[in-house]
Amino acid sequence: MLNTDFTTGSPNWLDLGSPDTVASAAFYGAVFGWDIRPTGPEADYGYFQKDGSTVAGLGLLTEAGASSAWTVYFQTPDADATAKAVEQAGGTVRVEPTDVLDEGRMAHFTDPGGADFAVWQPAAGKGLEQASKPDTLCWVELHTPDRTAAHAFYRSLFGWRKEDMEVPGMTYGLLATADGDQQDATFGGLVQIRSAEETPRWMPYFGVEDADATVARAQESGGSVLMPASDVPDVGRIAWLADAFGAPFAVIKPMPPA
DSSP states (O other): OOOSSOOTTOEEEEEEEESOHHHHHHHHHHHHOOEEEESSTTOSEEEEEETTEEEEEEEEOOSTTOOOEEEEEEEOSOHHHHHHHHHHTTOEEEEEEEEETTTEEEEEEEOTTSOEEEEEEESSOOOOSOOSSTTSEEEEEEEESOHHHHHHHHHHHHOOEEEEEEETTEEEEEEEOSSSOHHHHEEEEEEEOOSTTSOOEEEEEEEOSOHHHHHHHHHHTTOEEEEEEEEETTTEEEEEEEOTTOOEEEEEEEOOOO
């Protein structure tokens, strides 16, 4: 499961690029009860916190032509080496490896299937302080036009393992980091896009105690419903949402383990 014992390839950070950070902070405060901690009096980046622990980042959207979106970061021991590996494997470097004060080193990429992602090489800043708890990140899911090619790409970067399972209407890939027990190391899923209208993306899932109540709060705060709350057997109750600026995300009320 996704946790904060990060190893190479683990999701260790995520942040939201927004055209209006004040409005986005208000939206997620209403939906998840998050507080915002600015990094300085005029900083364009801050930290979402839940019960005093950092659960995500929030930055002012500055990339030309970019839409508001969540970006998932994966741990790397060497951001520069990962950037070279991305290019060699057919991906694109969107933001070159850059130091973030003494916190760490980051880079942003697009995979060959068109999904954006990033890496974080930790230094003083280790990453998320809470995960897989109510109102925190608990799962990430890649929607891609070519599952086989996508797994090969990420395996070349991080050594990810994949285990396929059949679910109604599709084959779902369970992704795990390279080390440790595969079930314990599983952090996300791999899904084949079914039509040209679907957008390749990494979708973050946030755990919630009541999916329907969370959907209602999102709508009341200016968000929209992309997929209504529904039960997935042996998984939980899931909904897909978009925030007030159109950034997609998902929520899940997990089913207790058998």
